[in-house]
Amino acid sequence: MRFDRSLLPFSRPEPLAEPEDMVRVDMPCYPEEPLKVDEEWEGEVGCLICGIRYPIELVRTLPEEEGGNAE
């Protein structure tokens, strides 16, 4: 299978994969199952796997910590 650029006559900006006001939180117990929460959220977040709840300030991944890591 070949990627034919002629099928893409217009260059469009990539749609955002996620809203910019969401931040990732890594669960200490299951870091492979991060959550997305509103950056304004100030309560607790519950692990999807085991249900343990953590204060958001403990688990929030600040954008600065992801510098240059393009996925």
Ligand SMILES: [Zn+2]
């Ligand atoms: Zn958990």
